[in-house]
Amino acid sequence: MADTLIGRRRSILQETRCQTCSLSSLCLPLALEVDDMDQFDAIIRRRAPLKKGEALFRQDTPFSSVFAVRSGSLKQVTTEGSGEDQLTNFYLPSELVGLDGIDEQHYPGTVVALETTTVCEIPFDRLDHLAESMPELRGQLYRSMSKELRDDRRMMRLLSRKTADQRLASFFTSLSERFRRRGYSPYSFRLSMARADIGNYLGLAVETVSRILGRFQTQGLVAVSGREVNILDLPALTRLAEEEGAH
Amino acid sequence: MADTLIGRRRSILQETRCQTCSLSSLCLPLALEVDDMDQFDAIIRRRAPLKKGEALFRQDTPFSSVFAVRSGSLKQVTTEGSGEDQLTNFYLPSELVGLDGIDEQHYPGTVVALETTTVCEIPFDRLDHLAESMPELRGQLYRSMSKELRDDRRMMRLLSRKTADQRLASFFTSLSERFRRRGYSPYSFRLSMARADIGNYLGLAVETVSRILGRFQTQGLVAVSGREVNILDLPALTRLAEEEGAH
DNA sequence: CGCCTTTTTGACATTGGTCAAGAGAAGTGG
DNA sequence: CCACTTCTCTTGACCAATGTCAAAAAGGCG
Numbered sequence: 001m002a003d004t005l006i007g008r009r010r011s012i013l014q015e016t017r018c019q020t021c022s023l024s025s026l027c028l029p030l031a032l033e034v035d036d037m038d039q040f041d042a043i044i045r046r047r048a049p050l051k052k053g054e055a056l057f058r059q060d061t062p063f064s065s066v067f068a069v070r071s072g073s074l075k076q077v078t079t080e081g082s083g084e085d086q087l088t089n090f091y092l093p094s095e096l097v098g099l100d101g102i103d104e105q106h107y108p109g110t111v112v113a114l115e116t117t118t119v120c121e122i123p124f125d126r127l128d129h130l131a132e133s134m135p136e137l138r139g140q141l142y143r144s145m146s147k148e149l150r151d152d153r154r155m156m157r158l159l160s161r162k163t164a165d166q167r168l169a170s171f172f173t174s175l176s177e178r179f180r181r182r183g184y185s186p187y188s189f190r191l192s193m194a195r196a197d198i199g200n201y202l203g204l205a206v207e208t209v210s211r212i213l214g215r216f217q218t219q220g221l222v223a224v225s226g227r228e229v230n231i232l233d234l235p236a237l238t239r240l241a242e243e244e245g246a247h
Numbered sequence: 248m249a250d251t252l253i254g255r256r257r258s259i260l261q262e263t264r265c266q267t268c269s270l271s272s273l274c275l276p277l278a279l280e281v282d283d284m285d286q287f288d289a290i291i292r293r294r295a296p297l298k299k300g301e302a303l304f305r306q307d308t309p310f311s312s313v314f315a316v317r318s319g320s321l322k323q324v325t326t327e328g329s330g331e332d333q334l335t336n337f338y339l340p341s342e343l344v345g346l347d348g349i350d351e352q353h354y355p356g357t358v359v360a361l362e363t364t365t366v367c368e369i370p371f372d373r374l375d376h377l378a379e380s381m382p383e384l385r386g387q388l389y390r391s392m393s394k395e396l397r398d399d400r401r402m403m404r405l406l407s408r409k410t411a412d413q414r415l416a417s418f419f420t421s422l423s424e425r426f427r428r429r430g431y432s433p434y435s436f437r438l439s440m441a442r443a444d445i446g447n448y449l450g451l452a453v454e455t456v457s458r459i460l461g462r463f464q465t466q467g468l469v470a471v472s473g474r475e476v477n478i479l480d481l482p483a484l485t486r487l488a489e490e491e492g493a494h
Numbered sequence: 495c496g497c498c499t500t501t502t503t504g505a506c507a508t509t510g511g512t513c514a515a516g517a518g519a520a521g522t523g524g
Numbered sequence: 525c526c527a528c529t530t531c532t533c534t535t536g537a538c539c540a541a542t543g544t545c546a547a548a549a550a551g552g553c554g
């Protein structure tokens with residue numbers, strides 16, 4: 001009884017409950033029964049929203065939790081020795097951040113909000129404990145990691161076999177698809193990241209990104225104005241993305 | 248009693264038991280108690296050794312098991328639509344193959360033996376079932392996947408920020424380190440893969456691989472004769488590998 | 495409104511790919 | 525065991541894609 005009240009109160013004040021979260025069908029609790037979802041819900045910690053530029057966690061910090069993005073977006077950046085930073089990932093709502101920290105027990109990169117962003121913190125030890133008795137949750141966790149592995153392989157393919165044009169086309173079609181799955185327009189969206197971030201992520205110089213965006217525009221593939229993007233010819237963009245650079 | 252006999256017999260005939268496997272300290276059963284290891288052992292299936300060029304499994308085949316490499320080596324190759332093949336990974340003894348198939352329930356690439364190779368087959372449903380009651384095993388499984396994620400990020404960094412020389416240097420130092428961890432010489436080893444495989448993996452043309460190997464040789468970094476490699480100046484190679492290409 | 499950051503554009507340099515050809519290795523069958 | 529075929533690897537000449545440097549234009553924020 002008290003529990004329910006607290007639960008209700010929390011949901012009103014902070015909208016923290018998975019049951020009422022519009023992302024639950026894409027997120028970890030996917031496929032959990034009501035009872036299980038309640039338990040899962042109970043281990044989640046709310047965080048104050050991150051402001052643009054704020055870090056969710058920093059590289060080499062001890063690993064303790066994974067995070068589900070609730071709204072906004074983030075980038076993961078790794079610094080290595082002398083080298084420049086490398087942007088290894090962008091995270092959108094419902095995606096899980098921090099899974100690559102499990103192995104070495106610290107986060108292998110700094111994760112920074114690209115805009116105002118809210119996340120659910122999921123302490124990993126408690127998640128694992130829960131997973132012990134919930135095969136569904138366990139499966140979902142495996143799947144999340146496995147999916148990330150597959151995405152990484154796709155990225156490796158992009159980096160080693162695609163031309164700059166194809167990389168940009170892939171970037172746009174992939175974003176478009178991710179927005180679509182989350183119920184947003186796949187044709188019209190706002191980039192939360194700078195050109196420099198895109199270039200870093202795709203392994204291209206900023207200037208190249210800028211030039212190719214210009215070319216896409218004159219080719220009638222997209223209309224870009226600052227960070228506002230309108231995809232005009234998705235099929236053509238998809239075709240381009242799926243071609244492969246000579247080599 | 249009968250169990251023990253069968254167990255013994257199996258171990259003599261096929262050397263399948265984890266307890267007697269020299270890799271157990273690097274492999275999944277790492278950190279399992281004796282009892283747990285016996286149970287783990289029981290779910291493992293032996294396979295006939297693969298001959299050079301034989302496939303362990305093919306792309307898009309239904310996912311059912313992960314595999315631990317026992318001896319030899321393999322490569323994973325993904326074909327995508329019209330594009331050329333992309334070599335996404337090499338696997339050495341004690342490494343786990345197939346984890347990226349969990350999510351979509353089929354293998355995202357074909358895995359082929361580079362030489363005579365033996366593997367342990369671990370049916371995934373049984374592994375997961377066991378993981379339910381063995382937190383150690385569960386942890387080990389998470390760690391394996393997480394490590395692969397980290398390795399992938401390193402690879403992405405290599406592909407997007409390193410010059411051809413730095414890539415080759417990384418390739419050699421990484422191989423060297425992997426051999427060292429497995430108790431082999433870090434200075435002298437045999438490449439089981441062709442130059443074309445190395446090039447494909449590193450995102451370089453075969454010719455470039457060949458040329459740079461030649462240059463490394465005249466610089467006194469390595470001595471290469473066919474697939475026989477002697478690392479002459481590991482520190483220098485490491486330095487080179489850790490530099491980062493302009494950009 | 496002015497400063498600072500982000501983006502665009504231009505000129506030029508460099509890395510690494512492509513094509514072509516030849517030298518070695520290695521597997522195959524007589 | 526050798527001759528033949530077929531890969532695999534190396535080398536050279538040339539070229540295209542993309543990076544670098546420089547500077548101007550456009551945005552965004554206090």
